[in-house]
Structures are given as structure tokens and as C-alpha cells.
């Protein structure tokens with residue numbers, strides 16, 4: 001038997017023993033496994049499955065073992081994905097941690113940053129959000145104005161972000177800040193990470209017409225970020241920012257680690273008997289989850305997210 005066939009048999013045996021039965025059934029939105037400090041698991045097997053996969057390194061199968069990954073090569077990972085699909089296994093973990101900031105740290109992070117952040121991402125311990133867009137910096141992202149001013153071993157951050165998906169559930173943010181206001185706009189931007197559970201950060205969910213709040217406004221009022229959490233070079237954050245967006249786009253249309261299981265296959269074109277997208281009985285639009293609106297499920301929102309400052 002070839003090495004890869006032996007590997008496939010090992011994977012099958014391991015999945016038989018470690019993928020709980022409920023994790024082989026269709027996944028409702030409120031059981032999606034996002035992780036994070038405040039994660040609640042509606043079904044206990046969701047957590048068992050996450051822990052089993054994280055222990056094996058298979059929440060991030062191709063990451064190095066020393067950072068919590070499985071150390072698999074491309075061919076082995078393909079076999080693993082095939083075997084997961086064969087048993088209709090749900091994803092053990094999803095989110096911007098494994099799909100966006102993790103890969104960016106693997107490429108640009110210092111050894112200290114990798115050792116600190118990657119294992120927590122792989123185990124689903126920290127929920128991440130993305131602080132790029134601002135009210136006057138959307139398509140023209142390089143116009144962003146959120147400022148970061150040096151203060152000893154920290155930066156003091158002031159400004160605001162918008163469309164921050166899942167910020168009301170998140171623990172940490174990867175954020176673009178302006179560190180040199182005199183430089184041409186694509187220069188003078190720095191990519192930095194910080195914990196948003198601090199007094200200088202306020203998160204306000206944006207209520208959509210559907211009744212959902214997948215996005216937030218995020219305000220920084222003398223928020224603090226340690227200099228050691230600058231990713232890449234100071235004033236060269238644009239390079240990291242662009243690369244991270246490539247991971248987002250590569251990632252199966254931005255599903256943040258959710259594989260195409262039978263439960264989230266592409267939507268079929270409506271047939272003659274299709275239901276209307278507006279449900280006339282309730283007058284609400286039916287919601288089709290978009291890639292970056294996913295984080296709002298399976299996680300309890302913070303209680304103080306009505307625009308007041310966090311404590």
C-alpha cells in the first residue's frame with residue numbers, strides 16, 4: 001500500500017473514532033463553530049469535535065505543528081478533505097482567524113507573534129474581526145484616517161471603523177491605522193493587532209432591514225495596542241493588508257474555513273415553484289448569508305454593545 005493510501009486508512013480510522021454522530025448531520029446556522037472567549041455551544045458535540053480536531057492539528061491541517069497545525073502536505077490535506085466530505089463532517093472551526101489573519105501571520109509575523117497568536121487561532125480560542133473600512137475609506141481604503149500615535153511601547157489609537165463583521169462577538173481585531181499622516185496615502189499605514197475588550201473600544205451593531213446585525217461600527221477612543229503587535233514594518237501595512245485580502249478571496253469565496261458540505265452548497269437557480277425572496281406573510285426579506293456576515297451566529301453578543309463604552 002502506498003504511503004498516501006496508508007494515510008487515508010489512518011484518517012478514516014481516526015474520523016470514525018473522533019467525529020461525533022451529530023457532527024455528521026446538516027449544520028444549522030446557530031451551531032456554526034466560531035470559537036472565541038465567549039463561545040457557547042448549543043450542541044455539546046460541536047465543542048467535542050472542535051477540541052478533537054484542534055488536538056490533532058486539523059482545524060488548520062497545513063500549518064506547522066509547532067503553531068497548532070497538522071503539518072500536512074498538499075496531498076495529505078486533499079485526502080483529509082475528501083474523507084471529511086465522505087462522512088459529511090461539519091467544519092470544526094471557521095472564521096477570520098484561520099482564513100485571514102492566521103495565513104498573514106504565517107507570512108509576515110515575527111516568531112514571537114506566531115508563537116503567541118497562531119496556536120490560539122488553531123484551537124478556536126480567539127475570535128478575530130477585520131478593521132479596514134472607515135466611513136470615508138471604503139473603496140478608497142488607503143484614505144483611512146484612524147490614527148495611531150507612539151507612546152512608549154504602545155500606540156494610542158483614535159478613530160472609527162465601519163462594516164466590522166462580527167465585532168460584537170470578537171476578541172481581537174487586525175486593524176489598519178495611520179502612523180504617518182504626512183506620507184503619501186498608501187504609505188504611512190500600519191497593520192496592527194489588538195485586544196478589543198478594553199475601555200477605549202466601543203462596538204455598535206448596525207441593524208439591517210432583515211433584522212440581522214452582521215456588521216458593526218467600531219470606535220477607538222485612546223485605545224491601546226502594543227508595538228510588538230505591528231505585523232510587517234511600521235508604515236508598510238498596505239503590503240500586509242493587500243496580501244490578507246488575497247487569502248480572503250482564495251478561501252473558497254470567503255467562507256472562512258467552511259468547506260462546501262452538502263449543507264452550504266451554492267444556491268440553485270429558482271424554479272417555477274420557488275418561494276419569493278420577500279416573505280409576504282412577515283414582510284421581511286429572507287436572508288442569504290454572505291461570507292463575512294457569518295460570524296454573527298453561534299456566538300453570544302456582548303451585552304454592552306449599544307454604543308456605550310466597553311469596560
Ligand SMILES: Cc1cc2nc3c(=O)[nH]c(=O)nc-3n(C[C@H](O)[C@H](O)[C@H](O)COP(=O)(O)OP(=O)(O)OC[C@H]3O[C@@H](n4cnc5c(N)ncnc54)[C@H](O)[C@@H]3O)c2cc1C
Nearest residue numbers: 130131132133137138139140162163164165290291292293
Ligand atoms: C458582506 C460584507 C462584509 C464586510 N465586512 C467587512 C469587515 O469585516 N471589515 C471591513 O473593514 N470591511 C468590511 N466590509 C466592507 C467592504 O470590504 C468595503 O470596504 C466596503 O463595502 C466598501 O465601502 P463603502 O461601503 O463605503 O462603499 P463606497 O466606497 O462608498 O462605494 C460605493 C459605491 O461607489 C462605487 N465607487 C466608489 N468609488 C468609485 C469611483 N472612484 N468611481 C466609480 N465608482 C466608485 C463603488 O464601486 C460602490 O458601488 C464588508 C462588506 C461586505 C459587503
